[in-house]
Amino acid sequence: MKPFIRSLLLPATILFLSHDAFAFTVVIDPGHGGYDNGANYSVGTEKRIVLEVSKKLAKLIESNPQFKVKMTRSSDSPRSLKKRAEMAQSFSGDLFLSIHANSSPDSRAIGAEFFFQHQLPPEKSSLFLARREEHHGGRISDEERMSFGPAHKNPYVKSILEDLIRTQSIHSSADLSVHLVEQWKGYKKSKKYVIQQAEFYVVSNVPMPSVLVELGFLTHKKEGPLLSQKSYQNKLAQSIYDGLIKYKESLDKTL
Numbered sequence: 001m002k003p004f005i006r007s008l009l010l011p012a013t014i015l016f017l018s019h020d021a022f023a024f025t026v027v028i029d030p031g032h033g034g035y036d037n038g039a040n041y042s043v044g045t046e047k048r049i050v051l052e053v054s055k056k057l058a059k060l061i062e063s064n065p066q067f068k069v070k071m072t073r074s075s076d077s078p079r080s081l082k083k084r085a086e087m088a089q090s091f092s093g094d095l096f097l098s099i100h101a102n103s104s105p106d107s108r109a110i111g112a113e114f115f116f117q118h119q120l121p122p123e124k125s126s127l128f129l130a131r132r133e134e135h136h137g138g139r140i141s142d143e144e145r146m147s148f149g150p151a152h153k154n155p156y157v158k159s160i161l162e163d164l165i166r167t168q169s170i171h172s173s174a175d176l177s178v179h180l181v182e183q184w185k186g187y188k189k190s191k192k193y194v195i196q197q198a199e200f201y202v203v204s205n206v207p208m209p210s211v212l213v214e215l216g217f218l219t220h221k222k223e224g225p226l227l228s229q230k231s232y233q234n235k236l237a238q239s240i241y242d243g244l245i246k247y248k249e250s251l252d253k254t255l
């Protein structure tokens, strides 16, 4: 390249690369908030625990200039599921992470679970939803119950191209789930991490790869109290961050 052209391009490139538009935007969605406690046990409320972990994760992501972070809530305020999906769109996120904590009437239930976008036929979906409600022991909030309802059905007029984008997004979400599991450093006795396809409202209604992370069970006698501890929360935030980095690396390789 001729030197004078290079001298023209270099400052422009630096300007270009430093621009925010080139950062990879991660939208963090701490579940519940305000009047909606989510799961509520003596070790703490789900809404508080997930906000604490989300804030720690946001700090880690912010420290990396490759990323930009947005949150659907950063205080104890309620957000409808529709509002969360709308916010994710308005942030032009590249990735959506919804953070929750689990509960079960079975006190042995333990470990993190990762849910990504849904692709099951309706009859299987109903079975899944019924099992899921059972799993929550009927203690789920109205808002959460809504999230298990059928996500919007694609009107006939929506193009094949849109379906392809959606399929791509589902594959990316599955990839992200795998990286998150690989990097997970949760409670050491938890051997099983579940990856499932689910029709949660938030992960099905955002036009970007999205995963819902259940950090662990508040109802487990050992895992529950850990979820409230700052050091354990740091470990979980670091796990999710490490998963994100690996996901981004694999994405960059395909470009």
Ligand SMILES: [Zn+2]
Binding pocket: 031, 032, 038, 039, 046, 100, 101, 144
């Ligand atoms: Zn929840």
